[in-house]
Amino acid sequence: MxxxxxxxxxxxxxxxxxxxxxxxxxxxxxxxxxxxxxxxxxxxxxxxxxxxxxxxxxxxxxxxxxxxxxxxxxxxxxxxxxxxxxxxxxxxxxxxxxxxxxxxxxxxxxxxxxxxxxxxxxxxxxxxxxxxxxxxxxxxxxxxxxxxxxxxxxxxxxxxxxxxxxxxxxxxxxxxxxxxxxxxxxxxxxxxxxxxxxxxxxxxxxxxxxxxxxxxxxxxxxxxxxxxxxxxxxxxxxxxxxxxxxxxxxxxxxxxxxxxxxxxxxxxxxxxGNPLPRVAVITPYYKEPLAQLRQCHDSVLAQSEPCLHVLVADGHRRRRINHWRAEHVRLPRSHGDIGSTPRLIGSYHAIGLGVDAVAFLDGDNWYRPDHIASLLAEMDQHQADFVSSSRTLCRLDGTVMGPCPLTDPERFIDTNAMLFGRGSFHLLHQWVLMPPYGHLIGDRIMLHHLKNAGLKRQHLNQVSVFYRCAKAGLYRQMKEPIPEGVQPRPDYETSFRQWESDGQPPL
The missing domain is CATH 3.90.550 (Spore Coat Polysaccharide Biosynthesis Protein SpsA; Chain A)
Structure with missing residues (x-):
């Protein structure tokens, strides 16, 4: 000793x-x-x-x-x-x-x-x-x-x-x-x-x-x-x-x-000379355009708090990522769970290396340069187990629509705006233990487990995550015309009903 x-x-x-x-x-x-x-x-x-x-x-x-x-x-x-x-x-x-x-x-x-x-x-x-x-x-x-x-x-x-x-x-x-x-x-x-x-x-x-x-x-x-x-x-x-x-x-x-x-x-x-960063950012990817993945990765590299970026290929690897300044984990097949399994595998890989906190960033989204530093400072100041922020909604072309009106630290936090500290690492396995219908509402289910565990949570009212809207519902929410290429709004209601029929509290 x-x-x-x-x-x-x-x-x-x-x-x-x-x-x-x-x-x-x-x-x-x-x-x-x-x-x-x-x-x-x-x-x-x-x-x-x-x-x-x-x-x-x-x-x-x-x-x-x-x-x-x-x-x-x-x-x-x-x-x-x-x-x-x-x-x-x-x-x-x-x-x-x-x-x-x-x-x-x-x-x-x-x-x-x-x-x-x-x-x-x-x-x-x-x-x-x-x-x-x-x-x-x-x-x-x-x-x-x-x-x-x-x-x-x-x-x-x-x-x-x-x-x-x-x-x-x-x-x-x-x-x-x-x-x-x-x-x-x-x-x-x-x-x-x-x-x-x-x-x-x-x-x-x-x-x-x-x-x-x-x-x-x-x-x-x-x-x-x-x-x-x-x-x-x-x-x-x-x-x-x-x-x-x-x-x-x-x-x-x-x-x-x-x-x-x-x-x-x-x-x-x-x-x-090459110390392990305190925070890992986990990005599951499937078939996103390489340009979007590059924007996502560049935003992690640009963080004022250095981060370890772990990109996890969900069955469709991009060889060019091997040359990026990142950890590249390649899964042999897709799990079809909207990135839940890649998130958990990427998290465990980073935790095994010794990081203190884990964040998530989907391949078509990106961070403001102070995003991780702000959340980490809040975590340190309050000795919190989990910290979150709000998000900025963007059009398909990346232009900004405005702050997301849905964010509510008691009801909805987007996965991309979450930072898990060591005190909450034991909940990460819920990404793969949730029922199959739950992956569509996985962010709400993870928030449910965080609240149910009684962990110390902090929320920052800052819109430091840029979320590319690929589904029609958010455009209607923002009173925006729906552009070509946007997918129909998923059937979230069915997932919510199944969750409650399984004896779980409303989300």
Whole structure:
């Protein structure tokens, strides 16, 4: 297991959590120390997935040894074998295999492993650069030194123990006052990214030092580097110059690379450079024109919140989609259920990859660029299991008619306007369990199950889904002439009657 104490580390936190879970960490125990930058919300998402146990300490005293000791003992109580006590800016990198396989090979007699760490250089100071840290920071020191000019002290991985005591800084541990003995090399190193921007450095020094000053337990020697930078630079107004001094000028960089003092290390870039989006958009398709499918796909790519687009061929695959930036699932035959089976299969494919939410978009419809971001923000803010919006009705040629007058969060929400969070994933199987007549009114049946389950729902009164009207009824509803090529209105009433005759409540 891995323990983590963090405060305001949103720029790196999700990458760090995903990396270590992928490396075989069974569970993360995290303490959030009063974060206000979105870190707490990230931790809560992993908690809802069942991958993280979350503790909160709102008092800003950075009582690291006390809080990490508590987490390490919790890990022992939860059945951990090894415990890694990590900071949010550390990536514990195995030379071979995974962290789990590397630690499994350590002999039973060994109770601790010392792991060396080296720093990546901070990027050039540029407040306009919003690219992820792993894209901006690929130069790493071969040997990193502390404020005294000595190599950074290693960190400790230890076997779980109910009476473990962790020292400040996570550099050592003991039981009943006796330090744990440890070997120096187990094929693991720490890739350390302590400074990722000027704003992050300033926040870290200010928050960390002032928290330590409030802590009556620790001595003045704890956090010595933070305290010196605070006194000598932040308080004196010279922190920008200090930041700039941490990165050599281009000529010096080149010389240090030649001498091997710096290493061009792109391992984090490779490992983190293609993170899985939080949201998957599932598009079942049958025989829609390729141009419509392309418009649908482009609208997913254009989302301000990156999405994984999963297109599911319902028996009629389009080979060109293999070259799109999407997951292409191809079913060998059509199920004849208006996309219900492809929706479920696409959803399970995405959930198996690890997404946090699933939306749906039929192949002849498209999204406004902020659609997913707006629904996801609403889901996060209210910790909702399901979020929905309204839709804009469009003619066959794509021109806009206006907002849909039918949307009612208690009676009708179009499938294309639904966002299912993890708390509602267990209802997705209803796409295929509904009776055959139900697929025609599948969106209403799914809303019925959502309401019946008592899940927390939120609705946004925004018309951010563009719905291409291919049936006559909506044109009449909008008092529009019915264009050529439009299908007759389906017989919804028969489906409603059959639903009620089966003993179900009116939809």
């Amino acid at each position: 891995l323990t983590l104490l963090c405060r305001d580390e949103a720029d790196i936190l999700e990458s760090m959590l995903r990396f270590h879970l992928a490396q075989g960490v069974d569970r993360i125990i995290a303490t959030d120390n009063g974060s206000v930058d979105g870190s707490l919300e990230i931790l809560k998402r992993f908690e809802r997935r069942g991958q993280l146990t979350l503790l909160q300490e709102p008092e800003h005293t950075h009582d690291q040894a006390v809080w990490v000791t508590r987490m390490a003992r919790m890990a022992a109580a939860m059945g951990a074998d090894w415990v890694i006590n990590s900071d949010a800016d550390e990536f514990w990198w195995p030379e071979q295999g995974s962290l789990k396989s590397s630690l499994t090979q350590v002999p039973e007699s060994i109770k601790g492993v010392l792991v060396e760490r080296t720093n990546f250089l901070p990027p050039v100071r540029n407040i306009a650069d919003k690219t992820p840290f792993y894209q901006r920071q690929t130069l790493r020191e071969r040997v990193s030194r502390n404020s005294l000019g000595k190599p950074l002290p290693p960190k400790l991985i230890h076997r779980a123990h109910a009476g473990i005591e962790i020292s400040d800084g996570n550099h050592g541990a003991g039981v009943d006052g006796t330090p744990i003995s440890a070997i120096e090399n187990a094929g693991i190193e720490i890739l350390h990214v302590p400074i990722r921007s000027y704003a992050q450095l300033e926040r870290k020094i200010r928050q960390g030092t002032e928290a330590l000053q409030r802590n009556k337990r620790v001595s003045a020697g704890i956090g010595d580097s933070w305290r010196k930078i605070y006194a000598n630079h932040l308080s004196q107004g010279t922190l920008p110059a200090y930041y700039d001094s941490l990165r050599p000028k281009p000529a010096a960089l080149a010389a240090q690379l030649v001498r091997g003092e710096l290493i061009d290390d792109r391992r984090l870039l490779k490992a983190l």
